[in-house]
Amino acid sequence: MSSGAPELVDEARRLKLFAYLDAREHRRTYLAIMRLFASTLLADLSAGEVSAAIARAERRGEVAEGESRVETVIARLKQLVEWGNLVPGRREVVAASIAEFQHGSVRYQVSKLGVRVQRDVDQLLRTTEGAREVSRELLPAIAHGLDELLDRLARASLEHERDPRGKAAAKATERLAEQVTTLFLQHGELAATVRDFYAYLGQVVTRYHLMADEISGFRNLLVEYIQMVVEDVLRYTPSIAEVLTRKEFRSAVGRLLELLTPAGTLGSDIERSRGRRVEDWTELTDWFVDRPGRPSQVTALREATARAIGTLLATVKRATSGGGPEPGRRAELLKLAKWFDESTPDQAHTLAAAAFGLYSARNLAPAPEFDGDDERTPWADGPVLDITVSVRGRGDRGARGRTSRILDDPLGREQLLAEARDADARHTDTIAELAGAQGRLDRVTLSPAALGTLCGLLTDAMAQRERATDSGESGDPVGGLTLRIRPAEGTQTIRTERGVLELRNTAIEVTA
Template sequence: MKPAQQNQRVIAEETGATQRRLKLYAYLDARDYQRTYLAIMRLFTSTLLADLSAGEVAAALAAAERDGAIDMGESRIENVIARLKQLVEWGNLVQGRREVVAASIAEFQHGSVRYQVSKLAVRVQRDVDELLRVPEGAREVSRELLPAIERGVGQLERSLAEAVVADTTDPAGAAARRAREVLAEQVTTLFLQHAELAATVRDFYAYLGHVVTRNHLAPEELSGFRNLLVEYIQMVVEDVLRHTPTIAERLAGRFGSARPELLRLLGTGPAGPAGRGGLGGDPDAEVERARGRTWDDWQELTDWFVDRPGRPSQVTALREATAKAIGSLLASVKRATSGAGPLPGRRAELLKLAGWFDQAGPRQCHELYAAAFALHSARHVLPAPEHDGDDERTPWRDGPVRDVTVSVRSRGDRGARGRTSRITRDPITEQSLLAEAREAAERRGTAIAELTAAAGDLSGVRLSGEALGVLCELLTMAMAQRERAVDTGSAADPVHGLRVTVSHRPGHTTRIASAGGALTLRDTALELSGGKTTGGAAR
């Protein structure tokens, strides 16, 4: 198989695997039987090693049907079987069989086919239930985890030193085994604490980002946002400044150099998991191990606290987001409390207009809409927009929400105000882009040099992928010139001077081999001239 075909096959397999995993979420968007699917998945994920038949599922759904949790008739056995089969097709459930004692063929069919939930489906349903329980307000940041993480990294350093000594003295002894167990406990605890801290920080700043985009605050919201601004954010920042430098120093310093030894003692180094209390078994089996057992886990933890060239840490991003949020919140509170400005806000008028819409009938709503927004029928010059609701019976308050821009809310017009924002200088991004440009120039120079060296005998060499790409680029421009000149055409690289000349020659075939495949030109002659013999970076 050619390399290009092999790459396409790998990409197709990865795409298929991704699509199969995304199908696990299909039951959440099933509009007709969504509540039934949710009840079935909650039934399978409520107990460990659930193994249920269609009859047992139907009995459980009957209770939910009496409580009004699902629609009437969904507990009928034929409907339950259809829903279970659909979940199997999506990959949420898997089928199995076992021996049963049945009085009829129907009872055998209903009782012998068993259903179990798949591993990934358990995660999907767990995330769904957690999402439905999450309130809309801010999530408190687990600030107490920062000193716990700081202490955990220090304890881990001491435990690692003790485990190394015990493993060197008597690797198979009880002391070494106990030292490895303590080490594993501390690693698991550290990563659980960090995962909870990172999750609460992400959720809190996601809520904060929603708050800072609001331009009009109700009076009852002001006190809460003042507390959020003055007290809570300040406490979070103080804790970050107090504890993260020590954590970053330990992760990037002494502890960072001892990471290979730590992974070896945890059973994920060169010795592997065998005999270290791991899951063992088939080495080719995909096993999802606890966090902290791979190099990538520790690198991710280190990157959360430690800056790298061109990649700031999450702690740095947290500080920048805090400074930006404080400025935006101060502006929002000042705008809401000052009562000054060239033009008053139009929030009250918009709320009054919404009340009129709520009290009006269908005919009055159309007249009110035309009068309020000057959208009379005689002024329409475009076709009417599509209906934005599910059907004509959907009330306007239940339909999709339309965003109203700040200028319309505040001034009643869409005109731009103020000066254009300053362009901030970002030296890290600038150096990164320059490095990418230099690398691209070097690759192109090397490709031009390869084409120049092969100019005498293109059919006798095997070009690299970069060289073939440059040749195809120049060939395309030369073919465009050939269409005007009819017989021949040429194009040259403006920097390196390599010229490609293509001409029509009946019966002549030009074949160019490369790492990515072969290029065949029939009834065409190709000539290369000029160019530099060595590649280099453009200055």
């Protein structure tokens, strides 16, 4: 699949690559198999070789018993092939039996996407849940790398003009490729550390309760670390943005791509390294430079920092405040949890009934559907229910805080007044038109606005009648217009710009 056509990617097929991670019964076996294939370059293994490796993992307790049998391993391998993580292969072998031939001739190799998924999985499992340090030292490295890139590009262009196929030109192009690769590796690492750090920060600011040691750590995070990150960003990003927005730099990118991508040397389905496409340079520029209607990641970083500092300061202030009501019931809940831990099952039931009012009940309706929870799931492993701050802190669900202040909007007020004046002017013109048609409704042609007002008065007058043979009356008190309806023989015709209104056995009169 060509990397330049993401819209053609089969998402359903690729998402199946993650299916083995959610296999409840055999997930550990699938992980052991994929780690075996991903740990060696050009791994080409048979079911017997995989079975031997799974047997060693079984003895270490990493997989369930019985998973190392060849028949079981073959089933797991076929399932991974169906998901797309492995690809089957075959080669000639010397076998003493048909079974040995079947087990040895069919080989399995890992797919490219399967390796990438397993690599990301192992990296995720090794990652801690704490904050990740932002690689601030990469910002000056990127700034210096851009300047050096322009110098190397000029030297490479000069060498290619002298002798396109000479050793000097090839050496200059090789150094240019090294600089481009280094630059994008540095930017990729910087962007990854920034995303991870601010993802952790967003996770922290949503917490309501803080431990004593966490409060000290968050103070250092606020006062020292975040400030250093923002200072480095403000110091180096202007120079980087200035280089990326130069007119000569944008024109140099085209020459750079020509030197790094010789014509006819690569196929269209090859995944290129970063920096070899125009889209890569556009992405790099968008990370540092604002565009109309599309702020850069640097701007988003500054805004996120301001929000995070404000939220963390409020959290730390609430947790360390000595006056006022207690912000939460953490101490009481910890004491209650200790009582539960030290009590017998009967005492725990009594304690739960006393603490939460969970007395016995008789359910006459069918049991509701549980989402991943049943009577065999411990409460600690069951689904988590989000509790609002007012319930946690005060035990009630009432809204807190003052009513929002109504903001004064002079422009909006003037617009509404202008619209009201226009509506009054149109209504006055309509009333004047109907008043001018007094006594000769069947001889004039009404405008759409006059017809709408007439129909509204006609509806009100008809609603005043108790029977169809009665008369009715309605009026417009603002415009001083009155409409009377009475039974009459024949048909009254009212002409308008959009058609004709006929009233049978009914007559209407309009008086001003």
